[in-house]
Amino acid sequence: MLVLVSAATTALLLLDDRLQQWVSPNNRAQLQPAWVAGLMTIVMCLWLGGSRWVANAVIGAFAGMQLFQLCHIAAIGRALTPLDVAMIPHEIEDIAQAVRAGAATHWPTLFAGGVPYALAFALFNLGLPRLPLPRLRGALLIVALVFGLQFYNAGRYTMKRFMPRPERSSLHNSLLAFSYCGANLVGKSVRRNVLSYRAYTVVARDDPDAARERPRDxxxxxxxxxxxxxxxxxxxxxxxxxxxxxxxxxxxxxxxxxxxxxxxxxxxxxxxxxxxxxxxxxxxxxxxxxxxxxxxxxxxxxxxxxxxxxxxxxxxxxxxxxxxxxxxxxxxxxxxxxxxxxxxxxxxxxxxxxxxxxxxxxxxxxxxxxxxxxxxxxxxxxxxxxxxxxxxxxxxxxxxxxxxxxxxxxxxxxxxxxxxxxxxxxxxxxxxxxxxxxxxxxxxxxxxxxxxxxxxxxxxxxxxxxxxxxxxxxxxxxxxxxxxxxxxxxxxxxxxQDAGVDYLQGSDLFGDNLFRELRIVDGRLQLGELSGLGHAHGGAHDSGDRQAE
Missing domain, CATH: 3.40.720.10 (Alkaline Phosphatase, subunit A)
Structure with a gap:
């Protein structure tokens, strides 16, 4: 019975991706055995723990993350990054406008996420007090340890490890993004590495040569x-x-x-x-x-x-x-x-x-x-x-x-x-x-x-x-x-744009990225000193710079 209800609950937690894929091409999640096994372990521990309060808290947290995640995938075409999560409280008005504008198109996503989680809530709340399952309160410590380890790793590694991948389960991407945000970005300015630039202007050409120069391929x-x-x-x-x-x-x-x-x-x-x-x-x-x-x-x-x-x-x-x-x-x-x-x-x-x-x-x-x-x-x-x-x-x-x-x-x-x-x-x-x-x-x-x-x-x-x-x-x-x-x-x-200046940037465009200024001098490429986005704000990143050098 324990294996049966755990497998059923795990299937429900993976179902939102399958349902969204019927209505949105942007969700490219694939079933990954290691993730399925890990998720089922958490679910089995929730059943063994016997606490409806803990089960509701965990499933509720998953449902809240997935509400933002699935809507973001439907509307934006990609999974949330930790910086996206950190900006949610600062962009409530923009998010509300986007929701209103896209509601007519993306409303099936709410059902894709809502139906599986409603069934998961019902299964736990009806099953825990009625099903004759073994009870092991210590299993809840395993759940706490898993989530604690996630936050611990978020504090040890760079954001790159916690960036989403399209082939992952959207819930997996959510756990990574929200945990990194919780460990590193809550209470901090998420714009600390965002410089102030004027927006680019894109204008359709109306000159006589525009149509003639336009290639078919x-x-x-x-x-x-x-x-x-x-x-x-x-x-x-x-x-x-x-x-x-x-x-x-x-x-x-x-x-x-x-x-x-x-x-x-x-x-x-x-x-x-x-x-x-x-x-x-x-x-x-x-x-x-x-x-x-x-x-x-x-x-x-x-x-x-x-x-x-x-x-x-x-x-x-x-x-x-x-x-x-x-x-x-x-x-x-x-x-x-x-x-x-x-x-x-x-x-x-x-x-x-x-x-x-x-x-x-x-x-x-x-x-x-x-x-x-x-x-x-x-x-x-x-x-x-x-x-x-x-x-x-x-x-x-x-x-x-x-x-x-x-x-x-x-x-x-x-x-x-x-x-x-x-x-x-x-x-x-x-x-x-x-x-x-x-x-x-x-x-x-x-x-x-x-x-x-x-x-x-x-x-x-x-x-x-x-x-x-x-x-x-x-x-x-x-x-x-x-x-x-x-x-x-x-x-x-x-x-x-500064005439004659380009940049070579590092691999993390959205973190405290390193970069070097590039110029062509006498037909040769010259690279400037190694810099970081933190330097532009007067920040000190000497140790990171020395390591990169």
């Missing part, structure tokens, strides 16, 4: 962890980019020295797609007013997100503005078998009936480098990457082999792009660079020149698609976002 191909100086067309000694080099030599494409906005994929994509330049401009990030995908929708484009990486990268990119999403979560078997080549099959969902913005987020040069090309035998293994080689040289060789594969994949993607009608713009870049043993460092998530510099290539289809810049010119991700918006018919004005 925009394809943006983003590779992971690719740095400029390992592209052959940028002067690297090895011929890693034979196809793209040929395009540039024949005048069919232009390449640029790109500047990434951040040192991690999630942060870099958040800045790129939201068109945000400054550190700490959270209001602009969250508004999505200058979001490239949202502007594309306004311009009549059908938007696609096709990725061989996981869907949690969409957290800060305005997922509701994407019409079609295919990721590793939806195409796991195909991607496991084909790697990045699976993107060629994913492109079959792209329909030719209307203008299209197609974003492809691929891995290729991400660690482990050989994984990019291992499925193709010796086809792309130009330099030895096996046993017997010096470790550093072997890794660099594998990285360069991955770039060779990347170049071949770009050529295949462009052949697909060429099948389209009308003008088009085909852009290739990377989310951030990669450390390849400099100062003994490999990987990314460090604020160095190697991470800031990413390659960029632009090829147009049709006479109206003029180049974005000259070969070898510097072009930041922010410049790219504004250029794409301009081509799609929008002008983005940033009143905070």
């Amino acid at each position: 925009v394809w943006l191909v983003i590779f992971d962890s690719t740095r400029t100086d390992h592209w052959g067309l940028a002067g690297y000694a090895r011929a890693t980019t034979p196809n793209m080099s040929r395009w540039v030599a024949q005048g069919q494409a232009r390449w640029h020295r790109g500047i990434a906005g951040a040192a991690s994929t999630r942060a870099s994509l958040g800045l790129l797609f939201n068109g945000v330049r400054e550190p700490g401009n959270i209001a602009q990030l969250r508004s999505h007013e200058a979001n490239v995908l949202r502007l594309a929708k306004r311009a009549g484009y059908r938007t696609y997100w096709l990725s061989t990486q996981h869907g949690d990268l969409l957290e800060e990119i305005d997922a509701p503005s994407i019409d079609v999403v295919r990721t590793r979560d939806s195409d796991a078997a195909r991607i496991a078998a084909l790697g990045d080549d699976a993107i060629l099959d994913m492109l079959d969902v792209v329909t030719p009936d209307r203008p299209r913005l197609v974003v492809m987020m691929l891995r290729t040069a991400h660690i482990p480098y050989h994984d990019a090309y291992r499925r193709h035998g010796a086809t792309y293994r130009r330099w030895p990457d096996g046993e017997g080689s010096i470790e550093g040289a072997r890794l660099v060789n594998a990285y360069d082999n991955a770039i060779v594969y990347q170049d071949a994949l770009v050529e295949k993607l462009y052949r697909r792009f060429e099948r389209g009608d009308g003008d088009g713009l085909f852009v290739v870049t990377s989310d951030h660079g990669q450390m390849l043993g400099e100062d003994g460092v490999w990987g990314h998530n460090v604020l160095t020149p190697q991470i800031a510099q990413v390659p960029m290539l632009v090829r147009g289809r049709g006479a109206a698609q003029a180049p974005l810049a000259g070969n070898g010119d510097w072009l930041s991700h922010n410049d790219l976002a504004r250029a794409l918006a301009w081509r799609m018919g929008f002008s983005i004005d940033n009143p905070n």
Whole structure:
């Protein structure tokens, strides 16, 4: 009987996600066995404890969190973060306005959350006094220990660990967000790391050239962890980019020295797609007013997100503005078998009936480098990457082999792009660079020149698609976002922009994020001193800075 009622209660607590998925595409929660087992353990302890007061308190807390969580997922398209939770008391009026505006559309969400929790309350209140279950008051100590440990961990770890993931149960995301907020943000100014900026202005173009310059197709191909100086067309000694080099030599494409906005994929994509330049401009990030995908929708484009990486990268990119999403979560078997080549099959969902913005987020040069090309035998293994080689040289060789594969994949993607009608713009870049043993460092998530510099290539289809810049010119991700918006018919004005200044930011855009100012001096990239958002308020973060250095 104990197992039966515990399983039934656990099922009710997981049911809200399933019900919401019937009425909202924004809920992407999946059943995760470890979480189900943990939740059932808590529920079983509540039944063993025999206290209706404790059971009602716990289920009531879950229901309250889920009221905000499910409504946020329905309306905003993503799960709550700890900062979102902390801002709830400060934004009651705005929340009320949003609820009124979206009630006609999102009212089924209230039933998705309300019905399971009403049944859970009834089950406990009717069952505890009537069912002949064993009683073990000490089981309530386990419940207290579980929640106490959650708050303890929230005080020990950074906010990044407590950020939501779309594939998690929404209740799991709620527990993480609310516990971190309770342990770290209650009673504190949640705007302590938010700088004051003027809002961007987005205006639809009405000049005579707007319609002529508007491409029917925009394809943006983003590779992971690719740095400029390992592209052959940028002067690297090895011929890693034979196809793209040929395009540039024949005048069919232009390449640029790109500047990434951040040192991690999630942060870099958040800045790129939201068109945000400054550190700490959270209001602009969250508004999505200058979001490239949202502007594309306004311009009549059908938007696609096709990725061989996981869907949690969409957290800060305005997922509701994407019409079609295919990721590793939806195409796991195909991607496991084909790697990045699976993107060629994913492109079959792209329909030719209307203008299209197609974003492809691929891995290729991400660690482990050989994984990019291992499925193709010796086809792309130009330099030895096996046993017997010096470790550093072997890794660099594998990285360069991955770039060779990347170049071949770009050529295949462009052949697909060429099948389209009308003008088009085909852009290739990377989310951030990669450390390849400099100062003994490999990987990314460090604020160095190697991470800031990413390659960029632009090829147009049709006479109206003029180049974005000259070969070898510097072009930041922010410049790219504004250029794409301009081509799609929008002008983005940033009143905070300091001419010639960009930033390389750390991985936590919403915490006390580290950043470095970037400038181009005599054609070379110069990085300023390491800073933190706390510094802008006169805060002292010396220990964190030394650790990051």
